[in-house]
Amino acid sequence: MPKAQHAKPKATAQQTAKSQPKKKSPSEDKKQHKDSKQKPAPVVNEHEKKKQTFIVRTIWTLVMIVGMFSIISAGPLWTIAFVILLQIMVFKECIAITSKGAQNEDLQHSSYLNWYFLATTLFYLEGRSLIKYTFAFLLGSSYTPSLALKLLIHHKFICYCLYVLGFVGFVALLRTNSLKAQFTQLCITHMLLIFVISQGYCIVNNIMHGMFWFLFPAGLVITNDIFAYLCGITFGKTQLISISPKKTVEGFVGAWVCTTIMSILLTYIISNSYYFICPVNGNLSVNCLSGITCDPNPVFIEQIFTLPVDLAKLLGRDYIYLKPIYLHSMVLATFASLFAPFGGFFASGLKRAVKVKDFGDTIPGHGGVADRMDCQFLMGSFSYLYYEAFISTDQFNVGNLLQTIVINLSVEEILVLVTSLLNYLYKMGAIDEDVHNKIIELLI
Incomplete structure (x- = not known):
């Protein structure tokens, strides 16, 4: 008996129509062809891309320079406030990219x-x-109220108590399942306080020493950064450091030469104004229109330098007149060119460690504030220490003396000191006998 054959069901007309590709009408085919012409595939032109980046970067560089000069012209108080704001913004950006672990652990109190x-x-x-x-x-x-003076006298002790309070709060908020994230965040925070805030403190002191010691180092870093970029895209071939692939030896060396030359021009421009070379003597409200005058530091005064024998024969003279600040400026330019950029390399390493391109997008073409300040902090701390070691001639001032007296002497001892000073002024002829006797009577 023959086996029954299973007949396959015939496909319906609807199923057949679905399986077959739908034919496009001539009008639809023509429309699709027209759209393909109107929307060609985007072509990436590296040259145009670099050109656009260069234009944006240059414009915002000029904006930052103009803005910085405007703030500096407003006076030391506004400049100090600006530096403090920069420290806060850099701290915020660095914390934001390094606290992902704490965010994943939902440790809001760590922030x-x-x-x-x-x-x-x-x-x-x-x-x-x-x-x-x-x-x-x-x-x-x-x-100034008496309470404020008492707080100023005990400033260090108050700060220590505040820090200990934060330390106690950290320990109290420790969680067993998040110890690694919490201690990591604490270490990162203190590292930033050392690298950012401590060096920012040096920059604030540079402002107090005179605007020159803030503006000139900052100008050197900006100059070096500009010439490193220009020399790099023009002559760069040899990679300088693996952590920053775009940095080249040609750009590094070329920037050093250009920055050293520019340091002489910058020194000539800035050092001829009392507003820039005069230190802040207790009055932070001055500005560029205040007509400041002072006895300038000896480095800003022309001095006689004896030339070496061979150089004297070549020039036909035994000595030259020169302001010592020009020699110091070349030292600062060398540091700005050869050592300060490693602050930028350090920042590049940190960004690679946390896998981000920039610290932020606050400044178009430049990234975040931290991307622009990474070299400035290192340069600022060096300038501060260089000034204290080789430039400063006034290690003791009235403010330091008064602070020492108020903190270390009792009221009775201060009265004895005042009486002794009055006797000294009377003997030197600074005050007459009647004034001397009246003041003594009032004190007693």
């Missing part, structure tokens, strides 16, 4: 502690600078 430690450190360091240079003004002002 609050970061800002608490920042505020405490700023209050200690920047407050210390302001007290050092304005104590005499605050002590003599009739608007």
Whole structure:
């Protein structure tokens, strides 16, 4: 008996129509062809891309330079406020890219502690600078209450207590399942306080020494960065450091030469204004229109330099007149060119570690604020230490003396000191006998 054959069901007309590709009408085919002509595939032109990046970067560089000069012209108080703002913004950007672990662990209190430690450190360091240079003004002002003076006297102790309070808060908020993330965040926070806030403290002191010591180092870093970029895209072939592939030896060396030459021009321009070379003597409210005058530091005064024998024969003279600041400026230019860029390399390593391109997008063409300040902090701390070691001639001032007296002497001892000073002024002829006797009577 033959096996029954299973007949396959015939496909319906509807199924057949679905399986077959739908034929396009001539009008639809023509329309699709027209759309393909109107929307060609985007072609990436590296030359145009670099050109556009260069234009944006140049424009915002000029904007930053003009903005910085405007703030500097407003006076040291606004400049200090600007530096403090920059420190806060850099701290914010660095914390944002390095605290992903804490965010994943939902440790919101760690963010609050970061800002608490920042505020405490700023209050200690920047407050210390302001007290050092304005104590005499605050002590003599009739608007300064006695409570404020007591707080100024015990500033260090108050700051220590505030820090200990934050430390206790950190330990109290430790969670067993998130210890690694919390301690990692604490270490990152303190590293940023050392690299950003501590070096920012040096920059604030540079402002107090005179605007020159803030503007000139900052100008050297900006100059070096511009010429490193220009020399790099023009002559760059040899990679300088693996952590920053775009940095080249040609750009590095070319920027050094150009920055050293430009340092002489910058020194000539800036050092001829009293507003830039005069230190801040307790009055932070001055500006570029205040007509400041002072006895300039000897480095800003022409001095006679004896030339080496061979060089004297070549030039036909035994000595030259030169301001020592020009020699110091070349030292600062060398540091700005050969050492300060490693602050940028350090920042590049940090960005690679956390896998981000920039610290932020605050400045078009430049990334975040931290991307522009990475070299400035290192340059600022070097300028501060260089000034203290080789430039400063005034290690003791009225503010320091008054602060020492008020903190270390009792009221009775201060009265004895005042009486002794009055006797000295009377004997030197600075005050007459009647004034001397009246003041003594009032004190007694």
